[in-house]
Amino acid sequence: xxxxVDQKYDLITRNLQEVLGGDEIKKVLAERDLKLYWGTATTxxxxxxxxxxxxxxxxFLSAGVEVSILLADxxxxxxxxxxxxxxxxxxxxYYEMVIKTVLTSLGVPIExxxxxxxxxxxxxxxxxxxxxxxxxxxxxxxxxxxGAEVVKQxxxxxxxxxxxxxxxxxxxxYLGVDCQFGGVDQRKIFVLAEKYLPQxxxxxxxHLMNPMVPGLAGSKMSASDPDSKIDFLDSAKDVxxxxxxxxxxxxxxxxxxxxxxxxxxxxxxxxxxxxxxxFVCVRPEQYGGNMxxxxxxxxxxxxxxxxxxxGDLKAGVIAAINxxxxxxxxxxxxxxxxxxxxxxxxxxxxxxxxxKDKKDKKKAERAAALAAKAAAxxxxxxxxxxxxxxxTSTTTPTQVxxxxxxxxxxxxxxxxxxxxxxx
Numbered sequence: 001x002x003x004x005v006d007q008k009y010d011l012i013t014r015n016l017q018e019v020l021g022g023d024e025i026k027k028v029l030a031e032r033d034l035k036l037y038w039g040t041a042t043t044x045x046x047x048x049x050x051x052x053x054x055x056x057x058x059x060f061l062s063a064g065v066e067v068s069i070l071l072a073d074x075x076x077x078x079x080x081x082x083x084x085x086x087x088x089x090x091x092x093x094y095y096e097m098v099i100k101t102v103l104t105s106l107g108v109p110i111e112x113x114x115x116x117x118x119x120x121x122x123x124x125x126x127x128x129x130x131x132x133x134x135x136x137x138x139x140x141x142x143x144x145x146x147g148a149e150v151v152k153q154x155x156x157x158x159x160x161x162x163x164x165x166x167x168x169x170x171x172x173x174y175l176g177v178d179c180q181f182g183g184v185d186q187r188k189i190f191v192l193a194e195k196y197l198p199q200x201x202x203x204x205x206x207h208l209m210n211p212m213v214p215g216l217a218g219s220k221m222s223a224s225d226p227d228s229k230i231d232f233l234d235s236a237k238d239v240x241x242x243x244x245x246x247x248x249x250x251x252x253x254x255x256x257x258x259x260x261x262x263x264x265x266x267x268x269x270x271x272x273x274x275x276x277x278x279f280v281c282v283r284p285e286q287y288g289g290n291m292x293x294x295x296x297x298x299x300x301x302x303x304x305x306x307x308x309x310x311g312d313l314k315a316g317v318i319a320a321i322n323x324x325x326x327x328x329x330x331x332x333x334x335x336x337x338x339x340x341x342x343x344x345x346x347x348x349x350x351x352x353x354x355x356k357d358k359k360d361k362k363k364a365e366r367a368a369a370l371a372a373k374a375a376a377x378x379x380x381x382x383x384x385x386x387x388x389x390x391x392t393s394t395t396t397p398t399q400v401x402x403x404x405x406x407x408x409x410x411x412x413x414x415x416x417x418x419x420x421x422x423x
Contacts, residue, residue, distance in 0.1 A: 021206030
């Protein structure tokens with residue numbers, strides 16, 4: 001059964017926080033299928049906040065939208081080198097596999113998805129020239145303002161961070177889309193695109209924005225902040241540990257990342273699979289057993305009225321997250337997938353032993369002091385680097401041999417005794 005224009009539009013825009021250019025989208029839908037792109041910079045490990053755009057990508061595909069996913073490798077290191085250049089290509093592969101695995105776990109067909117790597121066109125002669133043209137009209141104020149909620153803010157900003165927003169706008173033209181989709185934190189970049197692309201002779205695109213999922217420690221959930229998120233490959237034990245530590249004040253429904261997960265992630269995901277999604281708060285039998293909610297509004301009301309304890313809400317969220325992550329974890333258990341993870345996010349080098357380093361430093365300082373003393377008395381000294389030394393005095397004060405401990409004295413061929421310098 002084919003959908004009408006209004007049905008397609010409703011499916012495309014449901015659960016979004018804001019739409020810019022809705023009328024233009026309807027005009028396109030009346031003539032043909034919509035073309036849209038969603039981009040993600042390949043920086044830190046993708047987290048469960050990515051479930052939000054994944055649910056919308058499922059909606060877009062159901063509405064017949066031609067969806068392109070931009071793996072923004074150039075943007076990844078433009079943003080204060082969040083992704084080191086030497087790791088970017090491996091992270092591009094990792095992101096693509098994670099996104100495909102997540103969508104497959106949700107039952108979303110991925111055959112019609114188009115994956116595009118940013119560097120495949122952003123380094124071309126034509127794109128570079130357009131980027132320079134854009135730089136000639138884009139003010140530093142507008143570029144900095146547009147990236148304020150997306151680009152990492154530092155005390156001494158790099159020029160690369162100012163290029164980021166303009167390139168994201170320019171991507172709309174080079175990907176040949178009608179609109180761009182992203183989080184509401186991208187709004188200022190979207191507004192910049194609507195202002196400046198027409199000045200380059202390109203059409204203004206529409207923009208779709210989903211709400212941001214609050215992090216476990218406040219603010220938004222971020223791929224580059226491990227304390228704010230739960231990764232797709234976190235173990236069940238890690239999930240439990242992070243959720244238990246998360247802020248969840250009794251009765252607080254305005255600043256509650258746990259409650260927001262149920263609203264922005266869990267119910268929309270379950271709505272893809274069933275017309276009657278349910279969330280279960282896991283409560284001990286001695287207090288009445290589990291509490292089942294058929295809508296987020298009912299859960300929110302009972303939590304605000306303190307009928308739902310934060311511990312029971314957290315227990316339900318732990319179970320819900322692990323249910324969602326289990327098929328993703330399983331897909332990454334193969335040797336090939338494990339190797340991909342190791343290449344994209346190599347384990348940090350172990351730190352040195354502070355006690356051993358301190359001991360070696362003292363030995364080196366003692367050796368240097370003895371060598372300096374011997375040199376002051378006119379003795380040539382040769383010792384292996386960092387070797388502990390012992391000093392043996394002879395009957396003549398000016399004859400001192402300095403040799404490594406536990407080694408034989410160094411024998412010099414044709415050596416003659418040193419004589420005191422005549423005054």
